[in-house]
Amino acid sequence: MRLILLGPPGAGKGTQANRLIEKYRIPQLSTGDMLRAAVAAATPIGLQAKAVMEAGALVSDEIVVGIINDRIGEADAQRGFILDGFPRTVAQAEALDAMLAAKGLKIDAAIELKVDAQKLVGRIVNRAAEAEAAGLPVRKDDDPEVFKTRLAAYFRDTAAVTPHYAAKGLLQEVDGMASIADVAASLDKVLSNLS
Numbered sequence: 001m002r003l004i005l006l007g008p009p010g011a012g013k014g015t016q017a018n019r020l021i022e023k024y025r026i027p028q029l030s031t032g033d034m035l036r037a038a039v040a041a042a043t044p045i046g047l048q049a050k051a052v053m054e055a056g057a058l059v060s061d062e063i064v065v066g067i068i069n070d071r072i073g074e075a076d077a078q079r080g081f082i083l084d085g086f087p088r089t090v091a092q093a094e095a096l097d098a099m100l101a102a103k104g105l106k107i108d109a110a111i112e113l114k115v116d117a118q119k120l121v122g123r124i125v126n127r128a129a130e131a132e133a134a135g136l137p138v139r140k141d142d143d144p145e146v147f148k149t150r151l152a153a154y155f156r157d158t159a160a161v162t163p164h165y166a167a168k169g170l171l172q173e174v175d176g177m178a179s180i181a182d183v184a185a186s187l188d189k190v191l192s193n194l195s
């Protein structure tokens with residue numbers, strides 16, 4: 001199963017992907033996680049991406065497409081994967097279509113977690129507070145001001161990705177404002193209807 005989780009930052013894509021990887025035994029491919037690892041390891045890509053990420057802007061299509069192209073070729077991704085945070089622009093979606101077509105593969109569904117953008121800022125303030133309370137590092141880009149920039153990038157560049165998959169008949173919508181358990185149940189329902 002090859003899935004894409006769509007929705008603005010803070011919509012719960014990471015949380016839901018974590019459960020789905022257990023259920024389907026396929027990896028979550030999060031470009032945000034991969035970029036954060038590259039920044040932490042100070043690789044050449046990490047050095048390029050650091051300031052862009054801290055400002056809440058988008059890293060170049062070329063970098064993230066390259067990362068995903070390499071990652072989907074790895075052994076654990078051969079049975080499928082869940083893309084989280086990619087594609088974030090129409091150019092990335094088109095590059096993904098081309099790289100999968102070259103391997104004779106396709107996406108089974110793109111699932112959009114639909115959320116109220118106004119409420120997301122509150123959600124992200126909670127995420128930062130919870131991380132702090134648990135003694136975990138707080139993401140620099142979870143600062144409320146930077147988060148607003150990330151949301152603006154979403155509406156400017158990423159919102160157009162949803163129609164890309166709708167046009168292919170692959171888009172499924174789930175209410176992302178419900179509880180984590182209810183969102184999980186809606187996702188399970190969508191996925192059981194796929195096979």
Ligand code: AMP
Nearest residue numbers: 009031032053057058059064085086088
């Ligand atoms: P995320 O964890 O998905 O919210 O991503 C954190 C940050 O990484 C984003 O704000 C961007 O700076 C960068 N990033 C992650 N995925 C992408 C992508 N597909 N395209 C461009 N930038 C990305």
